[in-house]
Amino acid sequence: MLDGTIIAQTLLSGVLIGFIYALVAVGLTLIYGVMDIVNFAHGEFLMLSMYVVFWLYALAGLDPMVSLPISVAVMFVVGVVTHKLVVRPVLRAPMSAQIFVTFGLMVFMRNGAQFLWSPNYRLIQTPLVAGRLELFGLFVGKPQLVAALGALITTGLVFWFLKRTETGRTLQAVAEDQDAAALMGINPDRTFMLAWGIGAACVGVAGALLANYYYIFPTVGNTFVLMAFVAVALGGFGSVPGALLAGVIIGVVEVLTGLFISPAFKNITAYVLYMVVVLVRPRGLLGEW
Amino acid sequence: MSHLRIPAISLLLISLLLGACVSTEAPAATTQAPAATAAATAEQVTVVKIGSPLPLTGSLAATGVASRDAELFAADIINGDYPDLNLPLAAGEGLPNLGGAKLEIVFGDHQMDPEKGASETERLITEEHIVAVVGAYASAVSATSSQVTERYGIPFVNGQSTSTALHTRGFKWYFRTTPHDGMFSEAIFKFLQDMRDTKGADITTVATIFENTQYGSGSSRSQNDLAAQYGFEVVANIPYPSGTADMTAEVQSLKAANPDVVLPSSYVADAILMVRTFEQLDFQPQAIVAQGVGFTEASFLETVGAQGDYILSREVFAADLAEKKPIIKTVSDMFQERYGHKMEGATARSFTAVLVLADAINRAGSTDPEAIRQALLATDIPGDQLIMPWPGVKFDPATGQNIAGSGIVVQAQEGQYHTVWPFDLATRDVVWPFPAWGDR
Structure with missing residues (x-):
């Protein structure tokens, strides 16, 4: 029956999936924070990185953990190129153009993936990280554990980079006041490029970690990015620790709702929670403005 | 921040856009009168068009695409000459009672969205002038699509949806070949x-x-x-x-x-x-x-x-049934070779639905929807002409359900x-x- 082990197990799983939501959200919130542009194609970046890892596995026999750095590098480049080719041309355009340009990119990438790689589900059958651990009577899938730890470490690195490095501070400066930052000799365009690169590289990490256990198909991004959007808003637009906190909260709320109310309601409670936060504290949990 | 945006508005936009992202442009239904009557009066038909709304993109796309190919394969068998296959209409080209007219299937993409299913079905009827519908895989979509066919008076032969709620609605134009849940x-x-x-x-x-x-x-x-x-x-x-x-x-x-x-x-x-x-x-x-x-x-x-x-x-289907029914192996091998998919539950049933409908259209000898409906009611295909493990296909006149199906x-x-x-x-x-x- 519904004993302590089951509740603890469920909580643990909620936290693990929450870290993944958080990592996807971090990339999103970073781009938004620096540029004020919402990247609707973020889920498709995730999808692309999962396919990169999958094809490296299928064609070159590389394990996801080995191809993780490749995925990160590829996604960094994809982010930078997206900025140069897609986003920069509309920087001075009206807001609606800025929204629809990434939206269009999303539709393009999703359908491109279906065209090139078919809508079939792919799964990496025998990754190095497989199986499960038993800790104090709780089962933890090793791939899930590795994914959660990887997500936590990456989020920590991004936070450290933003707060403790010179380049990171320039990102914050541009986020706060683009014109003033430019007057201080910071090149905003370079900073934007960096934000896109790092934002996309975050899902490069997430994609490689997820590919260890999650199935891959052209609209896989949707499954994760919707919750990541909620995490961004819940945690506070532009806040990295906020995204982390919110991701975990959403993961836990989802599984607890599933266990105690009904799995059919698990997304609803995440959205209700978000709406309550928006009404009571519009800037989000850890939003700075 | 140079200009603040209210998070709520952003999120609203996000959810709207993400919701919309699976639905590309929905073709607006024209105000044309139902095409059925126009098609019915055609004396000399060379092509009989049937419509098939399927989930060709989105999360069910893998199944949708395989089902589409199975339906195309069924049309191949009807339109070509396959004297060795013991299937309805396999021998001889096209539909003999309509002067050898070819069967053409026009597809619609409903992306697993019941609303799109309805609008695509309406588009197929009003713009493509189809005489009957097969599809739509997902029960929720078949429910809305068959509401449209019911309104326009077009037969709907549902090959794969298994929800029990579908055949109990008292519909006159709805038929289902597959056994229900x-x-x-x-x-x-x-x-x-x-x-x-x-x-x-x-x-x-x-x-x-x-x-x-x-x-x-x-x-x-x-x-x-x-x-x-x-x-x-x-x-x-x-x-x-x-x-x-x-x-x-x-x-x-x-x-x-x-x-x-x-x-x-x-x-x-x-x-x-x-x-x-x-x-x-x-x-x-x-x-x-x-x-x-x-x-x-x-x-x-x-x-x-x-x-x-x-x-x-x-x-409803397993490849090893071929040990009892050799026709299953023949058809599966041809399908695998031509389209690269295996014959499995969804594809075999899509395939069967097209054959059952074509058999009725042929017996009706007409593209008039009412004549096709009457022919469907009189359908009696024996089990040995099916690639399914069913005793046959025979519709219950009250519900349109195939009562000879089994699992x-x-x-x-x-x-x-x-x-x-x-x-x-x-x-x-x-x-x-x-x-x-x-x-x-």
Whole structure:
């Protein structure tokens, strides 16, 4: 029956999936924070990185953990190129153009993936990280554990980079006041490029970690990015620790709702929670403005 | 920030856009009168067009595309000359009673969205001038599509949707070749009863886990009725939203209920995740007996590999049935060779629906919808002209349901499904109980 082990197990799983939501959200919130542009194609970046890892596995026999750095590098480049080719041309355009340009990119990438790689589900059958651990009577899938730890470490690195490095501070400066930052000799365009690169590289990490256990198909991004959007808003637009906190909260709320109310309601409670936060504290949990 | 934006507005936009992203431009229905009457008066038809709304993109696209190919293959067989195949209309080209007219299928993409299903069906009727409809795979979409065909007075031959709610609406234009979930669930319970009574399996409790739209919830409801009827106790009914990122809570609830047998009703993506979560959380019932669909699609076993072994499912089709029915092998091999998909539950039923409809159109000798409807009512195709394990196709005039359909139970062994029930059709012995996840 519904004993302590089951509740603890469920909580643990909620936290693990929450870290993944958080990592996807971090990339999103970073781009938004620096540029004020919402990247609707973020889920498709995730999808692309999962396919990169999958094809490296299928064609070159590389394990996801080995191809993780490749995925990160590829996604960094994809982010930078997206900025140069897609986003920069509309920087001075009206807001609606800025929204629809990434939206269009999303539709393009999703359908491109279906065209090139078919809508079939792919799964990496025998990754190095497989199986499960038993800790104090709780089962933890090793791939899930590795994914959660990887997500936590990456989020920590991004936070450290933003707060403790010179380049990171320039990102914050541009986020706060683009014109003033430019007057201080910071090149905003370079900073934007960096934000896109790092934002996309975050899902490069997430994609490689997820590919260890999650199935891959052209609209896989949707499954994760919707919750990541909620995490961004819940945690506070532009806040990295906020995204982390919110991701975990959403993961836990989802599984607890599933266990105690009904799995059919698990997304609803995440959205209700978000709406309550928006009404009571519009800037989000850890939003700075 | 140079200009603040209210998070609420941004999120509203996001959710609107993400919601909209799966739906590209929906062709607006024109104000034209229903095309049916125009088509009916054509004296000399060279092409008979039927419509097929399918999920060609989106999360069900893999199945949608395979179903499309199966329907195209059925049209090939009708339009070409295949004297060696004992299937309706295989010998001779086209539809003989319509002067050898060719069958053409016009597809619509409904992306698993019931509203799009309705608008696509309306577009096919008003703009493409189709005379009948096959499709639409998902029960929720077949429900709305068949409302449109009912309004326009166009026959709808539903080959794959299995929700029990569909044939009980009193529709005049709705026909269904596949057995519905009630009939399939009955096969599951007859199997469980046989296991209990003749093989000594100790089964007293069952639990259902199902996706929460029409297919899954209808399936779970009928399983609850049947469980009571066959003397099993239902200890849990667990709904979940399709396309979920994590299934721990669902599986934990199942574990807490500790049923002897788990009865999932799932689409393929969720089925993959469910099996992985079962293994991860070491959930070990005596058996998993699925209500087909996601579990029996070719991509399921291809994706999960050995993890899928020993899962049982009700099924309408299994490749090994060929041992009893050689035509199945012939048709499957041709399909695999030409289209690169395996004949499995969804594709074999799509294929069959097109043949059944074409047979009716041919017997009607006309493209008039009412004549086709009358011909459908008179349909009587014997089992040996089908690639299905059914005694035949014969529609109940009150509901449009094929009353001659029946199900089988299959089990995955060494990465493939084999027929294990009814015991006299079985090609393998059933492995029961389910071997522990760790011991394989």
